[in-house]
Amino acid sequence: MNGNDHLIEIQDLGREYMAGDTTVSAIKEMSFFIDDGEFVSIVGQSGAGKSTLLAALGGLNRPTRGNVWVDTMDLYGLSSEQRADFRSEYVGFVFQSYQLITYLTAMENVKIPLSIAGVKKEDQADMAAVALEKVGLQDKKNRLPDQLSGGEQERVAIARAIVNRPPIVLADEPTGNLDSKTADDVINLLKQLNQEGQTVIMVTHNKKLCQHTDRTVHVRDGLCVIGEG
Amino acid sequence: MKLYNISLNNLRRRKGKVIFLVSGLLIGIATIVTLISITQSMSRDVEDRLDRFGANIVMTPRSENLSLSYGGISVGGVTYETVEFLESDLTNIRSIKNSQNLGIIAPKVLGPWELDGKRVLLMGADLQTELSLKTWWQFKGMPTGNPDELIVGSETARIFNLALGQSMKLGNDEFVVSTILHPTGGPEDGIIMGDLHRFQNVLGKPGRISMVEISAFCRGCPISEITLQIAEKFPNAKVTALKQAVMSKMQSIEMIKSFSYGVAVLVIFIGSLLVFVTMMGSVNERTREIGIFRAIGFRQGHIMQIILLEALVVGLIGGILGYLIGNGIAWLAIPFIIQESTLSHLDVTLGGVSLILSVALSLLASLYPAVKASRMDPSSALRAL
Amino acid sequence: MAYDLEKYRDKREKVLGVRKKGISFGVWAATVSAIIIVGLISMVAPKSIAYFTTRNLDDVIYKLSGDQSWPQDVIHTIATLKGIKYAVADKDGARLVVTFDRSITDIDSLSSFFKENGYHAVLLNVVSHRQRVQTEREEAELETL
Numbered sequence: 001m002n003g004n005d006h007l008i009e010i011q012d013l014g015r016e017y018m019a020g021d022t023t024v025s026a027i028k029e030m031s032f033f034i035d036d037g038e039f040v041s042i043v044g045q046s047g048a049g050k051s052t053l054l055a056a057l058g059g060l061n062r063p064t065r066g067n068v069w070v071d072t073m074d075l076y077g078l079s080s081e082q083r084a085d086f087r088s089e090y091v092g093f094v095f096q097s098y099q100l101i102t103y104l105t106a107m108e109n110v111k112i113p114l115s116i117a118g119v120k121k122e123d124q125a126d127m128a129a130v131a132l133e134k135v136g137l138q139d140k141k142n143r144l145p146d147q148l149s150g151g152e153q154e155r156v157a158i159a160r161a162i163v164n165r166p167p168i169v170l171a172d173e174p175t176g177n178l179d180s181k182t183a184d185d186v187i188n189l190l191k192q193l194n195q196e197g198q199t200v201i202m203v204t205h206n207k208k209l210c211q212h213t214d215r216t217v218h219v220r221d222g223l224c225v226i227g228e229g
Numbered sequence: 230m231k232l233y234n235i236s237l238n239n240l241r242r243r244k245g246k247v248i249f250l251v252s253g254l255l256i257g258i259a260t261i262v263t264l265i266s267i268t269q270s271m272s273r274d275v276e277d278r279l280d281r282f283g284a285n286i287v288m289t290p291r292s293e294n295l296s297l298s299y300g301g302i303s304v305g306g307v308t309y310e311t312v313e314f315l316e317s318d319l320t321n322i323r324s325i326k327n328s329q330n331l332g333i334i335a336p337k338v339l340g341p342w343e344l345d346g347k348r349v350l351l352m353g354a355d356l357q358t359e360l361s362l363k364t365w366w367q368f369k370g371m372p373t374g375n376p377d378e379l380i381v382g383s384e385t386a387r388i389f390n391l392a393l394g395q396s397m398k399l400g401n402d403e404f405v406v407s408t409i410l411h412p413t414g415g416p417e418d419g420i421i422m423g424d425l426h427r428f429q430n431v432l433g434k435p436g437r438i439s440m441v442e443i444s445a446f447c448r449g450c451p452i453s454e455i456t457l458q459i460a461e462k463f464p465n466a467k468v469t470a471l472k473q474a475v476m477s478k479m480q481s482i483e484m485i486k487s488f489s490y491g492v493a494v495l496v497i498f499i500g501s502l503l504v505f506v507t508m509m510g511s512v513n514e515r516t517r518e519i520g521i522f523r524a525i526g527f528r529q530g531h532i533m534q535i536i537l538l539e540a541l542v543v544g545l546i547g548g549i550l551g552y553l554i555g556n557g558i559a560w561l562a563i564p565f566i567i568q569e570s571t572l573s574h575l576d577v578t579l580g581g582v583s584l585i586l587s588v589a590l591s592l593l594a595s596l597y598p599a600v601k602a603s604r605m606d607p608s609s610a611l612r613a614l
Numbered sequence: 615m616a617y618d619l620e621k622y623r624d625k626r627e628k629v630l631g632v633r634k635k636g637i638s639f640g641v642w643a644a645t646v647s648a649i650i651i652v653g654l655i656s657m658v659a660p661k662s663i664a665y666f667t668t669r670n671l672d673d674v675i676y677k678l679s680g681d682q683s684w685p686q687d688v689i690h691t692i693a694t695l696k697g698i699k700y701a702v703a704d705k706d707g708a709r710l711v712v713t714f715d716r717s718i719t720d721i722d723s724l725s726s727f728f729k730e731n732g733y734h735a736v737l738l739n740v741v742s743h744r745q746r747v748q749t750e751r752e753e754a755e756l757e758t759l
Contacts, residue, residue, distance in 0.1 A: 005617050036621065060524060061608040071622050073629065081528050082629055088526025089625040099521050103242035104235070111230035113525050124230055160525075167622055291737075451753045453739075453746070457709065460738035461677055468739065476745045484669070487662045533640040541643075586654060589647040596644050603640070 003069030006033035007167070007199060008057060013066035015052055026052040027063070028222035034201065034215075036167070039194040041210045042203045044219035050203045051096075051172055053219065057201065058091050058170050059083040070168070088117060092161030092198075094171035100145040100153055100160075106132065107141035110159045117164055131159040135189060151182035158189060162198070169193060171202045175209065187212050232531060236538035246511060247543065253503030254547030254591060255554065258583050260496040262555025263562070264489035265579060266572060270563050271482045274570055278475050285362075285471040286456055288322075288441040288463065290314060312465060313338075314438040322443065325458035330450040331443060333362050338425060339439040340432035342399065349385055350420045351399070353428025356380060362444060366417070369393060370408040376424040378407035384418040399423070400431040414568075497586075501594040504543070508598035512536065516605065523607035532603040540595035541588060548587030552580045664744075670717045671699060671743035674724065676710045676735040683707035688733065695719070695727065699743075710735075713743050 003009050015027040027049045034040050044050045055061035056068055059075050068075040070090060078086065087093075092113075100109045110128040119127065132138045135155035137148075145153055154174060161169055171190060175183035191212060194200045202213065210216045218225040240247050292311040314336075322334055338353040356372055359380075370393040372378060381391050386409045391397070395406045404423060412418055429435050443459070445452060452470045460468040512519075519532060560572040678684060684703045692712060693701040697719025701712045712724060721740060728735040741749075 004619075007617065036618070055608050058524065071626050072617075072619065073626060078629070084523065084526050084528040085629045086526075087524060089629055090622070091526070093524045095521070095524070099517065101235075101518060101521065103238045108230060108234070108238070112235075112522070115230040115232060115235070116525075116527055116531055121230075167625070451756070453741075453749050453753065457675060457738050461736070464679070464736040472749075473739075473741055473745065476749075477742060480669075480742055480745065483665050487665050490658055490662055530638045530640065533638070537640060537643050582654070585650055589650040592643045592647040593651065596640070596647075599640060 003067070003074060004072050007036040007038075007071060008034040008201075009067075009069040010057070011067045011069075013053075013056060013068065014064050015049070015056065015061065016064045025222050027056070030066075030219075030222075030224045032217060032224060032226050034199065036199055037194070037197060038215060039191065039200045039213045040202070040215050040217060041213040042201065042217045042219055042224075043207055043210055044205065046205060048219040049222045050205075050219050053217075053224075054170050054172055054201065054203050057168075058093060059086050088113065088164070090167050092164065092166040092169045094154075094157050094161045094169065094174050096173040096176055100156055102145050105142050105144055106137060106148065106156045106159075109145070109156055110141075110163050112160060113164045127163055128159075131163040132156075134162070134192075135159045151178050151185065154178060154182070154186055155189070158186070158193075162193060165198075167199060169198050169200045171200065173203055173205070175204070175206065232534050233538050236535050236542065239535075240539055240542055243511070246507060247546075250504055250507050250543045250591075251547045251550065253500035253507070254544060254587050255500075255551040257493070257497035257500035257590075258548055258551025258587050259555035259558065261489075261493040261586075262552050262579060262583055263558045264493055265486075266556060266559035266576070267563060267566060268482055268486045268489060269576065269579075270559070270567055270570055270572060271485070272479065273573070274567050275475055275478050275482065279472060286443040286445070286452065286459065286468060287471060288314075288443065288459060288466050288468045290439070291465050291467045313434070314441070314463070314466065316436050316438050318463070319438065319441065321462045322441070322459060325455065325462060327451065327455045327458060330445050330455060332446045333358055333442075333444045335359055335362050335442040335444075336425065336438045337440050337442070338429050338432060338434055338437060340428075340434065342421075342431070344389060344397075344399075347388065349389070351428055351432060352420045352422045353425040353432070354422060355425055356422060359422065362442060363417075366413065367411040368408045369411070370406075373407050375405075375407070376427055377402070377404050378423070379404045380408040380410065380422040381406055382410050382418040382420050382422075383412040385421055399428075402427055402431060497590060500547075501590045504540070504591055504594040505598065508536070508540065508595045509601070512598045512602040515602070516609075519602055519605050520607055520609075523605070529603035532605075533599040536595060536599035536602050537592060540591045540599070544588035544591030545584065547591065548584035551587060552583040555583070668744050670715045671713055672716050672740060673743045673746045674712050674714065674721055674740045675738040676712065676724075676728075677708060677738055678710075679734040679736055681708060684710045688731070692724075692727070695723075697723070709738065711746075 010033070011031050013027055013030040014025070017024045017026060030049075030053065042050050042053060052061060056063050057070075059068075059070075059078075062076050070086070073086070075083065075086065100106075101112070104112070107128055110131050111124050114124045114127060129138065129141075132141055135158055137152060137155055137159065140148060140152065145156070148156065154177075158169075158171075158174070161171075169190070174186050174190065178186065187209060190200050190202060200213075202209070204210075215226065290311050290313050316336065319334065319336055322328075323331065325331075335354060335358045340351055341348050342351045343349075356378065357374060360366065360372060368380070372380065379397070385391065386406075391406050391409070393406055393409060397404055397406070399421075404427075410417055423431075429437060445455060452472050456468050456470045456473070460466065522532060522535075556572065556575055563570055563572050684707055689701050689703055689710065692698060692710075697715045699713040699715060701710060703710050714720075714724070721737070725735075725737070
């Protein structure tokens with residue numbers, strides 16, 4: 001792989017941490033690619049390295065070795081400011097446990113990515129409204145996060161991730177804290193985004209969710225195996 | 230949605246922390262404003278006196294004085310020789326180089342007198358000249374211009390039960406109380422004034438003068454030069470421009486001002502330290518939040534801007550409240566410090582300086598926390614999620 | 615299928631074209647704040663320092679009897695006495711202004727010096743040094759008006 005053939009390419013990726021005096025390998029060696037418009041799940045047990053991999057794909061976690069290319073750009077060859085701009089332009093994050101800003105309303109949370117994207121105030125309102133409508137929460141736009149249910153918060157988080165129409169959506173355990181009905185709703189939402197053209201990469205420990213995705217990357221002990229969805 | 234919306238919303242939510250932050254700055258600014266307002270009022274009080282008396286010069290006989298001190302502790306002194314002036318020598322005053330600047334020359338004779346078993350100070354002067362010199366005197370009755378009239382101070386009139394029109398004998402001479410002064414707060418409250426030459430006789434000091442008050446025509450006159458020229462004519466006299474005496478009081482005010490600045494700097498330093506510590510705590514608490522912002526694509530500069538905008542708002546609130554509270558405290562304190570004085574107005578310049586100082590300190594104190602927040606590794610911040 | 619390089623060209627150019635434009639907000643804030651604080655200190659500190667360095671200084675003005683001028687050697691000698699900062703005659707040479715530190719010496723010592731050396735010096739005035747300098751400045755301004 002040379003970084004020019006796919007939307008995302010990972011080659012010989014490795015990530016080690018120091019835990020006291022011990023070196024911990026979160027990722028031992030991974031190489032794979034993801035094409036534009038794919039819906040990929042990254043599956044593995046807790047501690048397998050899934051979230052570390054997702055963070056590396058999002059330009060948040062510099063690997064100890066190896067390369068990550070996104071849209072032909074060597075992600076970790078960019079400066080810190082360039083990587084911040086990369087995240088603003090290319091990536092929508094859906095975190096584990098939603099991670100909404102508690103003192104901002106649903107609408108204001110969704111607008112956060114727009115506040116640094118140079119979008120005019122009037123356009124911000126329209127774009128945020130569209131995103132909230134897509135997740136079915138237009139009528140709860142003025143509620144604070146602690147006034148929303150878990151599922152609703154997850155949907156606000158998805159709305160925030162997609163408001164800027166990023167090419168890539170990175171979702172870390174998006175259904176982890178939800179009941180099955182709400183989890184299905186969220187998965188359907190992610191599928192819909194993918195059908196509309198966004199590349200969705202979802203980390204999960206639930207193998208059953210893989211049936212909804214195009215491909216699955218199985219992660220175990222810092223290594224990966226690519227399989228079909 | 231702009232970055233300042235994030236800052237303002239955060240401050241709105243964390244009211245307790247905001248109160249803490251603002252208090253630190255508020256106390257420092259209020260301290261400075263209080264101290265400066267008080268010293269400004271004191272200076273203004275001195276300048277008012279300068280306006281009223283500044284063109285006056287007082288000439289008194291130079292007395293030989295033995296100063297007493299024990300191990301560096303001064304216990305005053307002993308005056309052992311005072312030679313009063315001859316009235317005939319006073320014409321030399323008008324012979325100085327700057328004589329055209331001289332206005333009224335008011336010689337006086339002073340001496341103690343026993344009246345009804347109590348001692349009172351008699352002052353002989355040209356009463357018409359005296360009245361034209363002391364324009365701030367207010368009185369009951371009307372000066373007649375007669376040599377047998379008396380002008381009595383308010384306190385003396387009360388002690389000796391003197392009334393207008395009352396006659397009294399001093400020595401071999403009869404006098405009539407024509408005027409009683411309203412209280413002035415000055416030495417005239419405790420004296421009896423009469424015609425210069427009549428009192429010279431009463432006191433047994435014919436042709437003697439105890440002191441001379443001289444007024445200059447204009448405020449822009451070289452008072453210090455006039456003072457020196459008169460001193461040259463009267464080597465045995467102590468010639469003092471009242472401006473000089475008033476200015477010495479300014480020296481004390483300068484000392485208080487310098488001390489005040491020192492105290493204020495200390496208080497402000499502590500206030501800034503409080504802001505610094507609180508902001509650092511706030512940044513540590515917001516690790517998760519900062520991680521989210523960085524993951525969304527906020528640059529280091531954006532994070533700094535959010536923190537510094539919060540500091541700016543805190544600085545503004547602290548500056549405004551500090552200024553208002555400082556003025557309030559000064560308004561309450563000034564009547565106790567300066568007699569018959571109040572805080573006359575709010576100094577707008579001081580308000581501007583307070584605000585700018587508060588904002589500048591808040592920003593500087595928050596700079597390191599802002600830098601620390603912006604340099605937080607997003608992946609470490611996210612591990613906190 | 616070959617990867618379509620054109621699809622996200624705008625975004626790519628935006629990311630790669632990022633240059634640090636001008637001075638960051640933090641640097642601005644720090645610089646302006648520092649200038650303000652330094653400015654305020656520079657307004658207050660010199661006066662306070664001047665006050666502390668001159669707070670013990672008094673000026674005493676003498677004249678020689680008989681309208682004589684002060685000899686230069688006497689002025690130099692006085693200037694070397696303990697506690698004396700300056701000794702300067704006025705432009706006519708008739709008056710001598712001696713600036714002394716009242717925590718070290720006093721007028722009586724000067725008077726003794728004059729008596730011992732046979733000079734009949736008439737004391738004209740004693741005034742705080744700062745006050746005399748300020749008054750001189752004010753009166754000079756008035757003269758020029």
